[in-house]
Amino acid sequence: MDYTTLKQEIIDHSKSLGIDKIGFTTANLFTELKNHLIRQEQLGYQSGFEEKDINKRIDPSLIFDHPRSIISIALAYPSKMKDAPRSVKGARRGIFARASWGTDYHTVLRDRLTRLEAFIKERVPEARFKSMVDTGELSDRAVAERAGIGWSAKNCAVITPEFGSYVYLGEMISNLPFEPDEPMEDQCGSCNKCVDACPTGALVQGGQLNSQKCIAFLTQTKGFLPDQYREKLGNRIYGCDTCQTVCPKNKGKDFHFHLEMEPDGEIAKPLLEPLLTMSNKEFNETFGHVSGSWRGKKPIQRNAIIALAHFKEESAVPTLIDIMKNDVRPVIRGTAAWAIGKIGGAEASDALIVQHRHEKDEEVLEEIKKGLAFF
Template identity: 65%
Template sequence: MEVEQLKQEIIDYGKQIGIDKIGFASVDVFSELKARLKRQEELSYKSGFEKGSLEERTNPAKMLPEAQSIISIALAYPSRLKDAPKSTKTDRRGLFCRASWGKDYHHILREKLEQLATFIGDRVYAFHYKSMVDTGELSDRAVAERAGIGFSGKNCAIITPEFGSYVYLGEMITNIPFPPDSPVEDSCGDCTKCIDACPTGALVQGGQLNAQKCIAFLTQTKGFLPDQYRSKIGNRLYGCDTCQLVCPKNRNMNFHLHPEMEPDPEVVKPKLKPLLKMSNREFKGKFGDISGSWRGKKPIQRNAIIALAHYKDESAVGDLIDVMNDDPRPVIRGTAAWALGKIGTNAAVKAVQTAKKRENNEDVLLEMEKGLNYYNSSTDSN
């Protein structure tokens, strides 16, 4: 079969199975990406979640020795929540970022790529391929940019003309020499809205991210959240959408094309207090199907505690005292103590002072001090 004809058949089949955009790229080494990744490492901007060596991340042949082309796919996801529940003074809610709405996108895109692989395998003898979604060695964004899916914006996201940056990406390295598509022209221009709006200044310059400062990364860490970022995450439980929300290219972009991506409002905008004492079984039952659960409940619970402190939610004091007194995990216990100091009711402060006398963990004791100092400084200023 002619390669050009097969390419068109793949494009047509992709539309049939719900792939919103598909592009084809060469397997040349990603030289610019390689230089950028080296620079990221030198500046200590890496998140630590990256997979593979520098060579594996920039040379497709390292992943598939017979590589001749890469197929890039994109699926659009919703940007607005239907029937969003309201956060009230006694029932504050947290928020999962849009990329964690609905069924875990890793599963959705892997299924699409497997369907594509079966389709191609039925037509090509000795078809070899390797598929990746997000957690693979190759950069989804670099592949998508080369394949003409969209351009790489200053917010470090692929921006498509049709769907803005609200797209999930995946790719398949193949041993078929498909002719490559042309890249999309970068049209950020002089706009710096994403850089200006980033809560932590993680967008160092257009297209360069310091992952160590990025809220999306910070919400996924498992240790104590650094002090300077606690006031920045607000009620975010997982991820951050600020740089997408302010992007002019995303104006009026809201697509509900895939039923499995439709979010359950009670899952993606959950009440905070019930999260504090949730068991592993309960957590998996409620959040196990979304991508935001991949790090387990500990980061989500820590972020929920910080969110309650952000709101200074006095109705949560009793729950936070229980967590401070009873939770076996120092990060959760200590963050609860800090939050109680920030909320600053008499009952909260007395509970921290009492718990401090029997606490043995140095990290937790430090958090208790921070909480009490915050309370003392705020009462002094009044």
């Protein structure tokens, strides 16, 4: 088998599959990554969503029998929403991060990887693969960096010269010996805009992220959001794009190559108040196809309540009072109590005083006290 010719055929065919960039690398150990992961773990900077076994994250041979190469793919996604609905008084809106616009990227990239596997299999029947997107053992970014897709930037994203950091990444371990591509040189230079702009200081330094402080991570947690981050949340209900939007390498980058990734403004930038009373069925029917729904409606609803407080949206107070009194979930009741106090007004203070007499949950009572402290 002429693997040089096959590699070029794969590159050429990948474009017809809707793959915007493709790179090849070895299946060798990711030695430098191991030291970084150990350090992150020691510092308590991990999110908890990662593969727990560090060795599996850096050694392809532990998850695939006799790996010989890894193919990395990238798909560019939009950075701008056409005809985005406006957030106005009485009809405030939240925002999903760009990585949750359109159809769940896991679904889109798995489709591309499956079709790429089929193309290679036709030419090499004995070929074997293990493909993954985001939730696999390997680090998508480490693979993409080594495969020459882009460089690992100070904002902890992979930046491509063509599409900036607005790319989804996936990879395919293979038993085929493809010639590796050359990694790309770091082009961040002395720029530190992403580190300086991070709302919570989660970018400790260039290339190092404390996930526990990152808004993108915090929006996915299910408990009470720590007090110090509530003001920082703004109207974000899932994810955060600040470290991408301030990046000079992303200036002017906006690609609309894939219909599945086009955002529906009513979903990507939804009205906040209707979110609060959605049933599980309604939530899944409306948001189930986007990646931001993976943790269910509870974190989204909690974040929506905080966003209404951010806007000081007085028209939402009656709904928030009802939630504070009747929702069975302490986190939602308590967050609503805090938001009622933050928004303020006579109706708000009276409701908090009354509920303080009836509430039994200690954490919710603490949130009611926080709400009352605003008066």
